[in-house]
Amino acid sequence: MVESDTGTAARRILLKLSGEALMGGADHGIDPAVLGRVADEVAELAAAGVQVGLVIGGGNIFRGAALAAAGMDRVTGDHMGMLATVINALAMRDALSARGLEAGVMSAVPMSPFSEGFDRLRAIRRLERGGVVIFAAGTGNPFFTTDSAACLRGIEIRADLVLKATKVDGVYTADPVKDPSARRYTRLTYDEVLARELGVMDLTAILLCRDHGMPIRVFNMNKPGALQRAVAGEDEGTLVEQGVEA
Numbered sequence: 001m002v003e004s005d006t007g008t009a010a011r012r013i014l015l016k017l018s019g020e021a022l023m024g025g026a027d028h029g030i031d032p033a034v035l036g037r038v039a040d041e042v043a044e045l046a047a048a049g050v051q052v053g054l055v056i057g058g059g060n061i062f063r064g065a066a067l068a069a070a071g072m073d074r075v076t077g078d079h080m081g082m083l084a085t086v087i088n089a090l091a092m093r094d095a096l097s098a099r100g101l102e103a104g105v106m107s108a109v110p111m112s113p114f115s116e117g118f119d120r121l122r123a124i125r126r127l128e129r130g131g132v133v134i135f136a137a138g139t140g141n142p143f144f145t146t147d148s149a150a151c152l153r154g155i156e157i158r159a160d161l162v163l164k165a166t167k168v169d170g171v172y173t174a175d176p177v178k179d180p181s182a183r184r185y186t187r188l189t190y191d192e193v194l195a196r197e198l199g200v201m202d203l204t205a206i207l208l209c210r211d212h213g214m215p216i217r218v219f220n221m222n223k224p225g226a227l228q229r230a231v232a233g234e235d236e237g238t239l240v241e242q243g244v245e246a
């Protein structure tokens with residue numbers, strides 16, 4: 001367990017990693033240095049007794065909406081996007097296994113022999129004995145995203161919180177990549193994110209967390225130590241939860 005005197009330390013987390021962030025400086029694919037650094041951080045958490053479930057996006061390979069905008073059938077595009085998340089999950093399993101962790105991929109769609117199928121109780125048992133579970137293929141359904149999959153799996157495995165690791169420092173008044181004058185929130189309620197349509201996560205995911213009281217912390221995965229601080233309950237990025245005014 002990671003200790004903190006500034007907040008509640010999480011015992012079990014669902015960590016959502018942006019696929020796009022895995023590209024590093026490239027314009028697609030997986031940068032082995034970024035993959036290795038993230039795997040090191042996950043291994044550090046596991047060694048400290050934190051139970052880690054992972055969901056990785058697919059934006060470094062394919063996104064269904066982008067494929068549809070280029071003329072492809074949307075459902076086929078989403079299937080390709082879900083397959084992209086499986087590729088990322090396999091890469092992460094390899095990196096975690098190389099660090100001595102018991103790491104398994106559980107796919108939302110049958111993918112034998114590449115991956116096991118999703119099994120909630122088996123996932124919880126693996127987490128309880130110190131293993132890491134990577135939930136792949138999103139929710140298994142088109143028209144969803146891996147943000148929703150992360151919140152769904154987080155709720156299913158009874159995680160203490162969902163951590164969204166992304167390329168920006170938290171949730172802002174507007175997309176900070178497009179608007180340099182955007183200001184970061186420290187805390188927000190689910191309803192504030194929904195009412196202000198803050199685009200860092202899809203709103204379906206926020207609704208799901210609101211309905212099940214699952215807190216979400218958004219933080220920058222490229223900031224050294226940010227993951228550890230987020231798990232320790234320290235003031236890092238933006239916390240989205242019930243009933244706390246901004």
Ligand SMILES: Nc1ncnc2c1ncn2[C@@H]1O[C@H](COP(=O)(O)OP(=O)(O)OP(=O)(O)O)[C@@H](O)[C@H]1O
Pocket residue numbers: 017018019020021056057058059060063146147165166167168170171172173174175176177198199200201
């Ligand atoms: N209000 C906002 N606050 C913060 N970020 C925002 C906001 N609106 C839009 N964004 C953008 O949302 C992005 C979140 O992207 P991220 O790559 O983490 O998500 P993803 O689409 O879930 O993952 P993937 O890269 O795998 O598709 C940020 O990089 C940021 O540019």
Ligand SMILES: O=c1ccn([C@@H]2O[C@H](COP(=O)(O)O)[C@@H](O)[C@H]2O)c(=O)[nH]1
Pocket residue numbers: 019056057058059062063064065077078079080081082083084085137138139140141142143144145146147148149
């Ligand atoms: O439940 C899901 C999750 C994802 N998809 C498709 O995969 C890509 C990649 O996921 P990101 O969250 O964008 O990283 C997504 O764009 C969808 O096309 C899905 O269909 N269902």
